[in-house]
Amino acid sequence: MSLSLSLRALPRSSSACSHIASVQVCRRTYYSIHHPDPPPFPPVQATILASAIQHVPRLGFTQAAVTAGAQSTGYLEASTLLFPRGPFDLIRYHLVTERLALKDRVQFPADSKLGLTEKVKKLVVARLIANKDIIGHWQGALGHMSLLENIPASLAELGNLADEIWYLAGDKSVDFSWYTKRAQLSAVYASSETFMTTDQSPGFRDTEEFVERRLGDAKTVGGAAGGFTDYVGWWAGNGLGLARAWGMKV
Numbered sequence: 001m002s003l004s005l006s007l008r009a010l011p012r013s014s015s016a017c018s019h020i021a022s023v024q025v026c027r028r029t030y031y032s033i034h035h036p037d038p039p040p041f042p043p044v045q046a047t048i049l050a051s052a053i054q055h056v057p058r059l060g061f062t063q064a065a066v067t068a069g070a071q072s073t074g075y076l077e078a079s080t081l082l083f084p085r086g087p088f089d090l091i092r093y094h095l096v097t098e099r100l101a102l103k104d105r106v107q108f109p110a111d112s113k114l115g116l117t118e119k120v121k122k123l124v125v126a127r128l129i130a131n132k133d134i135i136g137h138w139q140g141a142l143g144h145m146s147l148l149e150n151i152p153a154s155l156a157e158l159g160n161l162a163d164e165i166w167y168l169a170g171d172k173s174v175d176f177s178w179y180t181k182r183a184q185l186s187a188v189y190a191s192s193e194t195f196m197t198t199d200q201s202p203g204f205r206d207t208e209e210f211v212e213r214r215l216g217d218a219k220t221v222g223g224a225a226g227g228f229t230d231y232v233g234w235w236a237g238n239g240l241g242l243a244r245a246w247g248m249k250v
Contacts, residue, residue, distance in 0.1 A: 002096055006050035019202070019223060026151060027186070029220075030054070038098045040097070040100065041093065041096075044075070044082065045082055045083070045089075046052070046093075046245070047073050047075075047084070048066070048069045048070050048073055048075060048079060048080075048092060049066075049069060049083075049089070049092075049093040050069075050094075050097075051068075051072050051073045052065045052066045052068060052069025053065075053069070053071075053090065053093065053094055053097075054069070054072075054167075055068040055069060055072075056090070056094075056133075056134045056137060057133055057134055057136075057137075060140055061087045061091050061094075061134075061137055061140060061141045061144065062086075063080070063086045063087060063211055065087075065090060066080050066083055066086060066087070066089070066090055069090075085149075085150070087141075087144050088144050088145070088147075088150050091141045091144055092153060094134070094155065094217070095142075095157045095161075096157065097129070098127060098130045098131075099157070099160060099161050099164055100179075101130070102123060102126060102127055102130075102167055102168065103164070103166060104156050105126050106122055106123050106126045106168065108168075108169075108170070111213065112229050116170065116171060117215060119168075119169035119170065120165060120169045120185065120215065121211055121212060121215055123165045123168055123169060124165060124185075124188070124189055124192065124211050124215075125211055126197055126199055127161065127165070127189075128192060128193060128204070128207060128211070129204060131193070131196065132204065135196060138196070138197050140195045142193070142197070147160065151209040153238045157180060158186050158189065158190060159186060161186075162181075162182040162183075162185040162189065163182055165185060165189075166181055166182060166185065175199070188211070188214045188215060191205050191209055191210075191214060192207060192211045192214060195207055195210045196210075
């Protein structure tokens with residue numbers, strides 16, 4: 001499996017859009033403060049999904065939540081046909097919007113004394129905590145993400161998140177470690193996200209400690225020691241196991 005990782009270090013001047021499952025996907029081929037990100041979803045889909053996500057704490061990542069989102073924004077129930085993957089389209093909306101919100105949620109001053117590892121930890125924990133309101137439904141979401149038809153998009157978004165975290169932490173590497181760092185961080189995040197679904201500690205303190213241990217296991221953040229193998233192995237084992245546990249045919 002390949003990751004869709006974006007080379008921020010190589011600015012270009014064009015962008016491309018495609019359609020996946022009736023959802024517009026725009027991928028920039030440049031990364032610059034002078035060229036803002038294009039909207040990740042067309043307006044109608046974004047409006048419905050933004051409303052549907054508010055129903056997730058009660059209904060979970062389900063077709064019922066998508067339908068409720070359409071109805072509460074004044075669209076006919078037939079508008080849910082815009083989302084042929086149903087729950088996964090809603091899950092993907094959550095993944096993309098929370099990734100894009102990370103840059104506003106965590107910012108480091110220019111004179112910050114934090115090292116790269118500590119910045120990465122803070123960003124990972126901040127992204128995990130963004131799941132707190134829907135954490136009771138996240139094992140089910142992971143199950144949907146592990147269905148064979150959803151794995152490519154799920155892996156691509158996990159890769160995009162790892163890319164975003166390293167970028168926001170200030171990583172400027174342009175050698176082969178660029179890839180190993182992102183593969184390794186993807187493995188750390190995926191395992192931490194699963195751990196969080198069973199964390200009962202106040203404020204998810206145990207999850208934060210788990211993240212710290214997993215980053216520490218790497219000894220040097222970004223080392224090549226099995227990062228990609230762990231990453232793919234998580235999806236082959238834990239991810240499919242979650243899908244089967246939720247009664248999904250995989």
